[in-house]
Each structure stands twice: as structure tokens, then as C-alpha cells.
Amino acid sequence: MPTSAPINIDFYVILATLLFVIGAFGVMIRRNMIVLLMCIELMLNAVNLLMVAFSSYYNNADAQIFVFFIIVVAAAEATVGLSILILAYRQLRSIDISIFNKLKG
Amino acid sequence: MIATLITQILGALTIAAAMMVVLSKHPVRSVLYLVVTFFFISGLYIMMNAQFLAIVNLIVYAGAIMVLFLFVLMLLNLNKEAEPKTPTLTWVIASIAAGTLFVVFIAALKDIVLVTRPGDQVAVSNIGLVKNLGNTLFTKYVVPFEISSILFISAMVGAILLAKREKQTID
Amino acid sequence: MGFSTIVYILLLLPLLGGLTNGLFGKHLPKQVSGALGTGVIFSAFLCVLMLFNHVNEPVQIDLFNILRFDSFSLEINFLIDQLSVWMSLIITGIGTLIHLFSMGYMKEDEGYYKFFTYLNLFIFAMLLLVLGGNYFVLFFGWEGVGICSFLLIGFHYSDPVKGISNSLAARKAFVMNRIGDAGLIFALFMLLSTFGTLNFVDISERLSEGVSMHHLTVLGITLCLFLAATGKSAQIPLFTWLPDAMAGPTPVSALIHAATMVTAGIYLVARSNFLFELAPLTQDIVLYIGIATSLFAAIMALRQNDIKKVLAYSTVSQLGLMVVALGLGAYTVAIFHVTTHAFFKALLFLGSGSVIHGMHHEQDIRKMGGLKKVMPITHWTFLIGTLAISGFPLLSGFYSKDEIIGHLFDQNPVLYGVIMVSVLMTSIYMFRLYFLTFHGTFRGTQSTWEHVHESPWTMTLPLVILSVFSALGGLLNLPGLFFHEGAHWLSGYLHGAPGMHNIVHETPNFSTTLGLMAVASALSIGVLAWAYQNYVRRGSVAKSDEALNGWEKLSNRKLYWDEWYDWMVVKPIEWLGFQTNHTVEERGLKSGISGLGMLTGKAGNALRKLQNGYVSSYLSWMVIGMILLVVFYLLNGN
Numbered sequence: 086m087p088t089s090a091p092i093n094i095d096f097y098v099i100l101a102t103l104l105f106v107i108g109a110f111g112v113m114i115r116r117n118m119i120v121l122l123m124c125i126e127l128m129l130n131a132v133n134l135l136m137v138a139f140s141s142y143y144n145n146a147d148a149q150i151f152v153f154f155i156i157v158v159a160a161a162e163a164t165v166g167l168s169i170l171i172l173a174y175r176q177l178r179s180i181d182i183s184i185f186n187k188l189k190g
Numbered sequence: 191m192i193a194t195l196i197t198q199i200l201g202a203l204t205i206a207a208a209m210m211v212v213l214s215k216h217p218v219r220s221v222l223y224l225v226v227t228f229f230f231i232s233g234l235y236i237m238m239n240a241q242f243l244a245i246v247n248l249i250v251y252a253g254a255i256m257v258l259f260l261f262v263l264m265l266l267n268l269n270k271e272a273e274p275k276t277p278t279l280t281w282v283i284a285s286i287a288a289g290t291l292f293v294v295f296i297a298a299l300k301d302i303v304l305v306t307r308p309g310d311q312v313a314v315s316n317i318g319l320v321k322n323l324g325n326t327l328f329t330k331y332v333v334p335f336e337i338s339s340i341l342f343i344s345a346m347v348g349a350i351l352l353a354k355r356e357k358q359t360i361d
Numbered sequence: 362m363g364f365s366t367i368v369y370i371l372l373l374l375p376l377l378g379g380l381t382n383g384l385f386g387k388h389l390p391k392q393v394s395g396a397l398g399t400g401v402i403f404s405a406f407l408c409v410l411m412l413f414n415h416v417n418e419p420v421q422i423d424l425f426n427i428l429r430f431d432s433f434s435l436e437i438n439f440l441i442d443q444l445s446v447w448m449s450l451i452i453t454g455i456g457t458l459i460h461l462f463s464m465g466y467m468k469e470d471e472g473y474y475k476f477f478t479y480l481n482l483f484i485f486a487m488l489l490l491v492l493g494g495n496y497f498v499l500f501f502g503w504e505g506v507g508i509c510s511f512l513l514i515g516f517h518y519s520d521p522v523k524g525i526s527n528s529l530a531a532r533k534a535f536v537m538n539r540i541g542d543a544g545l546i547f548a549l550f551m552l553l554s555t556f557g558t559l560n561f562v563d564i565s566e567r568l569s570e571g572v573s574m575h576h577l578t579v580l581g582i583t584l585c586l587f588l589a590a591t592g593k594s595a596q597i598p599l600f601t602w603l604p605d606a607m608a609g610p611t612p613v614s615a616l617i618h619a620a621t622m623v624t625a626g627i628y629l630v631a632r633s634n635f636l637f638e639l640a641p642l643t644q645d646i647v648l649y650i651g652i653a654t655s656l657f658a659a660i661m662a663l664r665q666n667d668i669k670k671v672l673a674y675s676t677v678s679q680l681g682l683m684v685v686a687l688g689l690g691a692y693t694v695a696i697f698h699v700t701t702h703a704f705f706k707a708l709l710f711l712g713s714g715s716v717i718h719g720m721h722h723e724q725d726i727r728k729m730g731g732l733k734k735v736m737p738i739t740h741w742t743f744l745i746g747t748l749a750i751s752g753f754p755l756l757s758g759f760y761s762k763d764e765i766i767g768h769l770f771d772q773n774p775v776l777y778g779v780i781m782v783s784v785l786m787t788s789i790y791m792f793r794l795y796f797l798t799f800h801g802t803f804r805g806t807q808s809t810w811e812h813v814h815e816s817p818w819t820m821t822l823p824l825v826i827l828s829v830f831s832a833l834g835g836l837l838n839l840p841g842l843f844f845h846e847g848a849h850w851l852s853g854y855l856h857g858a859p860g861m862h863n864i865v866h867e868t869p870n871f872s873t874t875l876g877l878m879a880v881a882s883a884l885s886i887g888v889l890a891w892a893y894q895n896y897v898r899r900g901s902v903a904k905s906d907e908a909l910n911g912w913e914k915l916s917n918r919k920l921y922w923d924e925w926y927d928w929m930v931v932k933p934i935e936w937l938g939f940q941t942n943h944t945v946e947e948r949g950l951k952s953g954i955s956g957l958g959m960l961t962g963k964a965g966n967a968l969r970k971l972q973n974g975y976v977s978s979y980l981s982w983m984v985i986g987m988i989l990l991v992v993f994y995l996l997n998g999n
Contacts, residue, residue, distance in 0.1 A: 092193075092194050092197050092198075095300075096197070096198070096201065098299055099296065100201045100204070100205070102292060102295045102296060102299070103205055103292065104204065104205070104208055105295075106288050106289075106291050106292040106295070107205070107208045107209060107211075107212055107288075108208070108212075109287075109288055109291060109980075109984055110212060110284055110285070110287075110288035111211065111212035112977070112980050113280070113283075113284035113287065113288070113977055113980055113981050113984065114212065114276055114280065114281065114284050114977075115212065115276070116274040116275075116276055116977065117217055117273060117274060119217055119221075119259060119262060119263055119266075120211075120217055120220050121976075121977075122259070123211065123220060123221065123224050123259060124211070124212060126224070126251070126255065127208055127211060127224065127227065130227070130228070130231055130247075130251070133231075133243075133247075134231055134234060134235075137235055137238055137240045137243060137318075138238065140240070140317070140318075141238045141239065141240065141315055141317075141318070144315045144317060145317070146317045146322065146323060146326040147326070147330075149240060149242070149243055149317065149318060149323055150323070150326060150327055150330075150331050152243055153243065153246065153327070154334060154338060156246060156247065156250055156251060157338045157341065157342070158338075158341070159251070159255070160250060160251075160254065160255055160342075160345075161341050161342060161344075161345035162345075163255045163258060163259070164258065164345050164346070164348075164349045165345055165348050165349055165352070167258060167259070167262045167349075168348070168349040168350075168352040168353040169352055170262065171262065171265070171266075171352075171353050172352055172353065174266055180266065181274040182274075182975065182976050182977060183274065183975055183977075185974065185975075185976065186973060186974025186975055187974060188972070188974050189972060189973055189974030280977070283981060284981065287981055287984045287985060287988070288984070290988050291984055291987065291988050294988050294991045294992055294995070295991065297995060298991050298994070298995055
């Protein structure tokens, strides 16, 4: 639905930054690993949003292609990440991230 | 005018949903709120006339990946009491860090001088249409496109290998 | 044979003798080893006689060039002039006699060949010192005699009773010499930078042509040279090593610490006469130090009870007298006294060696007495030596001392009085030594008395020869009283040396000389009479250590000079060393350097806590890092 009323780019910049920061906040806070992975997806989406905004601003399709590939990679990463998580759950019987400190040095 | 308003409302809703993702105690609710967030983001895409991406976002992200998350959550059969509690100190530090991050980013980005366009505004363009995007994708970026298929293959193989049951697992 | 050939042979002979004895001496029979050592020095003496016959003016023999720059050059060359030939005569002549003496004295010693090696090497270094044509070669010889002195003083380092004290005495001598050597090196640097050359002939010519030097430069050079001289010639402040050096065997004391090495300092100043003449302040300092040394050493000798210690302090005192002569600018008179002193001091030391040998290495005069009946030759030669050193009329010491005293009286009658006190004390302690050793009743143990015997001919022959020279040595430089044409032969002879011909010294006039002679003679004879009365007729003996008090105790304890030095110099340096070791080395370096290592370890340990295994904390750190990066860019980039 093409619209004719333009909007400032600042809006999208602030929005995307805010989403990103919320995602980072979630990553730092949540100890449930699944929710952690979800917050990472949130951050990725924030970036996607900003990229699409700029692509529209510059009338350049490259950014949208890049977003496409980001989605591709996010899918692959989510898959693999979740399977590792299941594996870890089988060993440790918990999804609390603070239990996973075997790399403690 | 209306479009601007809609965009702003969508933006606000996105923020609200994202906050709920992070703050809700029940993991399933977090997943659902994230799905809602994706919907709103797709809405924003549509407002920018990035049609292809809006649909792809919905189908792939909200449709496939989030469903995957839900499946895993159900598999693990968690409930509200098993949710780990974060100590207060971590809350404080994370809040301060996140807040600082936001302020710093805004400060970094507020003075960026962009290529001049009349009025510094995001105009609506046609490049988000499927036809135009497909054109670019299959001419200029066809090699990464093909290589991403290899990426998917490796991800699939990896996922299957990792999640395969061992013979001696106690389960 | 040409001059240079003779000089090379002269220098090589003792060196080869030393090397042969050193490398093969263990396998040679003792007679051969000793004869080789002595024979080499005797041949050197003959070479010097040949030189003596032919030298008329200074001859410089160049060997090779070491460094040559635009601003300075260093060579190895030798200067054959009257002064160096005269000193070589003394060195090789008395050296031969002492080598002969050692053949008998050291016969029972295990390290016989080692002794002769060191003695020969010493003669080589000493010849290098006096024959050197510039300060550089002199420095080589200077260091060489220091080393040989160290080796010889500590010769019996493995003696079970006295080994450690022998080594300590050797070390003390070496360290004190080193302090003097620092002065010599400074002087060398200053000379090189001022003149660009170190050759005696060149420097003296330049000075006589009228090259002017800043008076501070010449003051510095002469003071540093004199410091070196005080080190070698045992003047205040660097004299305490000489009495301790008596720990070495007696021939060593005779050769090194009476006749040759200690005269190196006198030689150095005499050689540098052209420099000292330009620095009257230094000459005054030299004079006063000479007088002070002479006086103090004489005081210390008055109540010593070891034969060799008395003679050691006597040496210091006589060296002080020579330094007085140098301070007055009477360089030839100083060399004259060096000569006569070499004669009678070597005689006295060898005589004491003979006594010690006969008494089976007993050195305390309180345990001697009445030895004249058993050791006649030793007794008579020792008497002649004692008379000579006391200035008994007509013997050699009388003439040389009188020259010095005469010059001093001309300059400053008050100082003359002070020196006369020193001369008086010299007579007193020498006669005390003589009478207590040879007269009276024997005070030792019965078994020692039964074994006391006269020494073999190898030991008594040098004594006799030296006594002849001590008696007649005055003929070398008779004052104008007698034999007007041949008067002052030595002074005239030595005037051929570089720089000396510029120095003209007024000899005191007739009546003054006569009067001074009379006073000195009266003193000497008077003391002889008093001593005879005191020690022979009355039979007074030296007190034991506990019975001493008052000035006698002060004298016996060497005016506590060593204790002063220990408190003032040695203890602070030891304290400094200890502090450096304790504080700097152990704490500072340890906590500094190994602390650095420990710091790394501790830092690593602390940083390790960051790696706590929690992903969320890692993420928090990542966020913080990102913040910092962006802030950094914000502050600097724009």
C-alpha cells in the first residue's frame, strides 16, 4: 500500500536502536536459554528494520537483499542453536544458563 | 498523515511487545509476544513498501523459526516454577548498561549527515516490490543466493546430527 | 753491541728466568732453580754496568707504536739516561745479593722455585718501571710490581697458623696500592689530554720551550702523581700496608719493601721533576707530608718489639725523609738517599733475616739478646747498618741525611727542628733494636739457645758486601767540604736526566754545612752513648705488652692508626656493601625483578576471575565494550 506521507528517518533510527537495546537488555537479563536465543533474534530484527528503512531512504535495493540473507542466516543459526540446546538439556537437565559454566577459568 | 500516524503507532506497539518479550516470566508467553513483535515489524515493512520482505519475515521468522522455538519449549516441558531467577544486582547492571548503550548510540547517530534528499524523509519507493527485488536478487546476488543453499544444507545436517539420540542416553 | 740490544737483553733476562722457573721449576733441583734465578739477575747487572759505561745523554729506544691519533699517541719506548741507569744499578745489584741470600734462607721451603719465579718477575717489572720512556710503560711496571708484591707478601698463604693473616696483609697492600694507582691513572689521562704524549723527553722539552699550562691542571697532575707515590712509597695516608707486609719472607721485605718497590714513588716524582717545579703548592704538600710521615713513623717505631716491624717503620720514616727532599726540589739528593738507604736497609733486613733464621723463626726481640757471641758476622754487619742509618759520622747515611737536612735548614729552620726530632728518634730506636738483639743476656728458651748458629755463606756474603757499601757509600755524593773536584758526583751525574738540568739548587754554604754536620754527629754519638749506657750497662729490657702504658703503649699500638682507618674507611665501606647487598640486591632487585614476574602472575590471577563461565556476564562485558568503543569514536572521530 503505497503511501504518500513521508516520515523522518530519525524515527526509524531511534526505533531500531531502541529495539536493539531492548534485545541486548534481554540477553543480559534472561537466564532461560531459549528466551535468550529469542532476544538475539529480536536484535537481528532491529537491524533488519533499520536496513530496510535506509534502503527505502536511498532507493537502493542492496540493503533489502542483505536483510534477506540475514533472515536466512538467522534461520540456520536458530536451528543449530536449538539442537545444541536440546543436547545440553539432555546432559544437565536444566536450561539455566548459569549452570553452563564449565568453561570457567 | 494517516500513514505517519499508523507508522508511529506501529512503532510504539513494537516497543511494547518487545518489552513484554523480555520481561514476561512465562517462556511460552515470551515466544508469543515475539511473534506479535514480528507482526508489527512486518507492518512497518509494509508501510515502507518493502512487500517481499514483509511476507518473508512473516513466513520464515514468525512462521517457521518461532514455531521451532515453541516446539523445543514444549519438548522441554517447562513451567513457570522452573524459570530461573535473576539476582537484583544483575538487573541493576543490565539496566544501566542497556540505558547507557541506548544513549551512546543515539548520541553517535544524531548528527549523521546523510545524503541530501528533499526534507530528510523516507519517501516511498518501488524497490521493495517482488518483481524489482527478484530482479536484483537473481542477477547481482545470485552467487550468495546459491551459497546460502549450502548453508541450509549444513544447518540441517548439523541439526540432525546434534539432536540424534545416542544409544546409551538415559532418557 | 748497540744500546737497544743491551736494553732488550737486560729486560728479557729476568723475564726468561721467571718463566723458566715458573714453568719448569718444579722439576729442577733446588740448587739449579736458585742458581738460575740469581744468575739471571747478575747477568742483568752486568748489562746495566755496560750501559752505565756508555751513557752520556738521554737515549730513547722506541719499540713500537700502540695508538696514534691526531691529538695523542701512545708508544712503547725506553729511556736510557743517567737516572734510569742509576736506578737499574741499584735494582739489579741489590737484587743479585738478595737472590743469593734467598738461596740460603728459603732452602727448606717447599715453594722454592715459586719464590724465585716471583722474584725474577718482580725484577722484570721494576726494570720496566725505571727504564720506561713514558708514563705508559712506567704504569705497566707500576702495576707489575704491585702484583708481584702481592704474590710475595702472601707467599705463605697456606701456612696453617699465619696463612690467613698473610693473605690479609697481601690484600691490604694491594688495595692501598690500588688507591694510589687510581691517582696515577688520573694523572695519565690529564697528561695525555694536555700534551698528547706521555714521553718524558717530549714533555720536558715542551715545558722548557715555554708551553704554559693552566696552574690548576699542573696542580691536579702533580697531586695525582704524588698520590700514586704515597701509595707505593708508604707515605701518609697510604702507609699502613708496609708494616703488615712484613708477613712476607724476609728477602721479600729486603728487596721490595726496603730497596726497590717503595722507591718507585720517589722515582716517579723525581722523573716528573719538570712538572713538580711548576706547582709550588704541591711541593709544599709533599714537604709537609714527608715531615709528618717521618715523624709519626719514628714515634711508632720506638716501642715495637718485632725486629721486622721496627725496620718497617724505619723504612717509612726514611722514605718520609726522601719525600722531604723531593718537596724541597732537591731531586738528586733524594736519589742519593734512595741509594744509601737501599744499601743499609737491605743490609739491616738481611741481617734480621739471618737472625731470624738462626733463631728458628723467632722474631720478638724480647726473646733475643747476647747474640753477638754466636753470630759474629751478622753482628758486625748489623752494627754497621745501624750506625749508617743513625747518621753516624762518615758513614753513608750521614752524608745523605745531612744533604737533606741542610737543604731543609736553608728553607725553613722550624721544620729543620722537627726533622731533627725525627732523626733523633731514628737513632734511639735503631740502637735500641741493636742492643736488645745482640747484647745482654739471652732471654729466650734454652732449646733455642742451643740451636742458634751463624748463617751459611750464601747469607753472610751479601751482608758483608752490603756493609761495605753502607760504610763507603757516602763517597758518591760528598759535599763540597772534601775533595772539591769530585764533590757532589752523583748530583752532577744525575743532572743529565730530562728536566734536571733546569733545576739549580743552592747548596748551603760552608759554615752552615759544617755546623749542621756537627749537630747531627753530636746527636748520633750522644744517642749511641746513652743507648749503650741504658741497655748494656743498666741492662734495661723491653717491657711485655701488658706492662706498657702512656706514650709507650701509644707507640707500640702504632698510634692506633690502623684502628682509625678501620673506623673511618673500612667500616663505612663494609656497611655500604652490606646495605647494597641487603637493600638493593635482596629487596630491591628481588622485589623489583622477580616482583615483576610475580606481578604478572597476580594480574593474571585477578583477570582470571573475569572468566566465570556465565554467558550473560560475557554479554554484559561485550555491551560495555561496545559502549566504550562508541564513546571513544565520538570523542575522537568527529
